[in-house]
Amino acid sequence: MTTVLQTRGLGKRYRRRWALSDCTLEIPAGRIAGLVGPNGAGKTTLLHLATGLLRPTTGTIEVLGGPPPARPAQLARVGFVAQDTPTYAHLTVADHLRLGAHLNPGWDAATARDRIEHLGLDPGQRAGKLSGGQRAQLALTLAIAKRPELLILDEPVASLDPLARREFLRGLMETVVDQELSVVLSSHLVADLERVCDYLIVLVGSRVQLAGEVDRLLATHHLLTGPRRNPGTLPASQHVISASHTDRQTTLIVRTDAAVHDPAWTVSPVGLEDLVLAYMSQTGQPGRRPVLEVQR
């Protein structure tokens, strides 16, 4: 199995509104894949389709080489932390662990207990009284102790303060290293993903604008600064992703597999955030289909 998630022409319609349409993507196994896109890009819908919470209106989706979870055996293979990390407000932390133990045959009680202890959560505390960060950690603990092969997290840190955000992502990293699981993590904040992800998918308006290994993406994109010129005069091997001009200067983000030798340019690396924003802002320009896959 080389992909954890594969979709073809995937679409989901709510009454008249398409939340996701014609989405085709592939997420390789063994990665921490970041799914990034503006609000309303269809990230949550895509992840809900992947967890079996939703059924597609059109197209196909494969999760871990099979249909999305519906039977207990498949459900056990996918862990999910939903947006806003829902928990049962009137149940205690210990109750949640018991819930996990009762509902999951592969439950890893030791891991769950250790995590709760390590996080300093009071087992007798009701989940409704936890802080946002603690609740997110509890939800993550439930998903991890289930011992899934694929862990899906939908904007898990969106509502957390920066410190809790860092704690959460660090805990996630530690688990991934320990358990060898694949992770798909969505966010609309690139900075969060930059810290943990080694694979990135930019989703804008249901379409994959960019997908690839983070290292590879950073290595093949360059920020060129130089005297003002028309981007059309660049060599064919250099694809302009974004261009901005002042009276005398041109700044370009280009993708190229080869090195840039033109001495007129000052070449500098592109930050992941700038790169993502460049691809996101490409949408809405007619006549261009900037769908791009950067593979090894």
Next chain:
Amino acid sequence: MIWLTWRQFRVQTLVAAGALALLALAFAVTGPQLVHLYDTTVATCRAQHDCQIAMNALGSKDNLLQDLARLVMLVVPALIGIFWGAPLIARELEAGTQRLAWTQSVTRGRWVAVKLGLVGLASMATAGLLSLMVTWWSSPFDRIGAGRLDPAIFGERGIAPVGYAAFAFALGVTAGMLIRRTVPAMAVTLAVFAAVQAAFELRIRFHLIPPLRLESALNMNWVTQLGSGGPAGLGSLFVGISPTLPGAWIGSSQVTTAAGQTNLGPMPPACGPNSSYSSCIAAISRMHLRQAVIYQPGSRFWAFQWYETAIYLALAAVLAGFCVWWVRRRLS
């Protein structure tokens, strides 16, 4: 799933058990006295010719508890629908916790089936126990009353409350699932349940079994109304009867002429403004009027109970099946 259902429903179960226990205690303390009172006064009143006094004395015992029993039997099925049924799925949808529950290693079909099954059984058990207690405790009163087919008490005795509770619960779950919000679902549950109960009591129940028809010469002891203003106009005779068939549920009663006509003709002169009541009665009995009474005999109490319970349980089963189907196929 059984554990989670129990954990989520624990408080409600304990509250219900506590309330049942309190009521059982009150009934256990007062019930034997009522039975004793009945056995020593009403049961033997024929010999002493003071039945009316004995029945009045018994009927006014434990008034508060009688009212409470009536109130509880009236509202408990609705309360079960509102507080156990409506939030069952709606609260999960409101809090988003179905996304947590459905991504454990348990199918959502099982999730909803276990919740429906266990809480539904608890609903039926609560109503059943309650009805058992009330039916036993009220039996001395019921024996001196209008009979257990009387619409005022029929639905508060026997097994019918089990059907009501099951239906109200399933109705609440369905409303909550479709509306996705607890409070509006509670309101809809109450409105629909009350409407169904009223329609059943007023329109359906009487016709579940073909009623009996009693036709005979007019029984003058049953006549309760005499006057003008019958079917043929202001001057025509009107005779109203109130049949006393022990334990029976009277659907309708009609007085006709010997030929079977509803127009009884003009008022006899003996019933004029200046004549006595007894002469009027005597004049009417000479008219050889007939009466037709459509009724359900009291002996059909259990037949009606079974029919009604079966119908409500069938409705509940249909709603529950719909809930399982909807959660598995449509809900998101």
